[in-house]
Amino acid sequence: MSAPPCLILFDVDGTLVDSQGAIVAAMTAAFAGLGLDVPARAAILSIVGLSLDHAMARLAPDLPRTRQAELVAGYKHAYNAQGQADGAARGSPLYPGALQMLEQLNAAPGTLLGVATGKSQRGLRALLAAHGLERMFVTTQVADHHPSKPHPSMILTAMAETGVAPEQTVMIGDTSYDMDMARAANVAGIGVSWGYHGRAQLSAARQVIDGFDALPACLNEIWKTTA
Template sequence: MAVTKLVIFDCDGTLVDSQHIILAAMREAFTNAGLTPLEDADVRSSVGLSPFEAVARLLPDESEEFHDKMAEDFRLAYYRQRTECSLGPDPLYAGTKDTLLALNDAGYMLGVATGNSKRGLQRVIDDHGLEGLFVTLQTADSHVSKPDPSMVYTAVTEAGSDVADSIMIGDTSYDMQMAKRAGCRALGVSWGYHSDTELTGAGAEHIARSFAEVPAVIERLIGKP
């Protein structure tokens, strides 16, 4: 009997390069709150978390109420940047779509687990013609933030797989920690927002330098479908 092998991808920093709009929206939210915007590197370190958790990490001395307001201000700024500034689609990283198609053709089930919203993720899918490739989509709208493993557990259930036959692929330490907490395999990528040291320290079993590497590493870690 064939075993369902599930490959779960993060979105921002893994499938698409969205840092320009994330950084711009966070600068706008800070400015609107009368705060001095943080360095880009500090903001990038929070990418992968839900907006609330990202703000809480960036402003640890502020109240939960303030974090809630800032998270909402960030969401509004992100939407304004997207709709009013005539920004084009966030670009896919080189080899993204070819790799997704190859994995799908090979029989792997594909999913996404992201700190982005359902609307934001659907925009990426629509912009790049990825409709129909993913059997499960997990977003911050219906889950607590990474690194809590709930996104992985739900993805595995929806795909009819098992954590032992699943792998999480992402660019941040939060992705790797989530994978480890869930009990699935963890593959880091070098082209996103966290360093190799952060990824391996959080549990990455391998760090891919390009999408061309990814299928072979997946096969080595969880086997063929």
């Protein structure tokens, strides 16, 4: 009897790609375009992973929702214009070892890969196309269709689409939002130390890794404990 399939879900910004330059630049343009003080870089990076409406509510809590919505629109415009000018791959390069690990996992029998990201469908499609990753993922969950992380909707939908059980699913991400989402969906969370939240903020993770080369052993340990 063959083993049940495994589903590995990846966050994108701060996990697969280093998009901090593009995100900070677009956020700066959004705030400056409305004549508002630009949040500190650390504050901007702290909200990466949230859907944009939630992100703006945290960065500008005193603004009315209509103004927060203007910030969202300004961010989207600046980010898309920047991507067209510089290229998505250049503005958001893959972290070292990411491509090799994705190829290795994608080739493994019974392993399904997916994405759960705060990016829009448009933004994700552009990024995956720029890096030639469209073929890698059987399920892609984006902010357009779900409540913001850490709500478990993205993971629950990915499991429903692929027919994979919670005990055979893992969520890999760099923020507390990813790990809290995994816990809410009753799946294992693997934190990565190279992203935008520090190790101390990844307390809900089953394990935290310092490089993609550590991922296979980590996954094997998780599958072993759930077998």
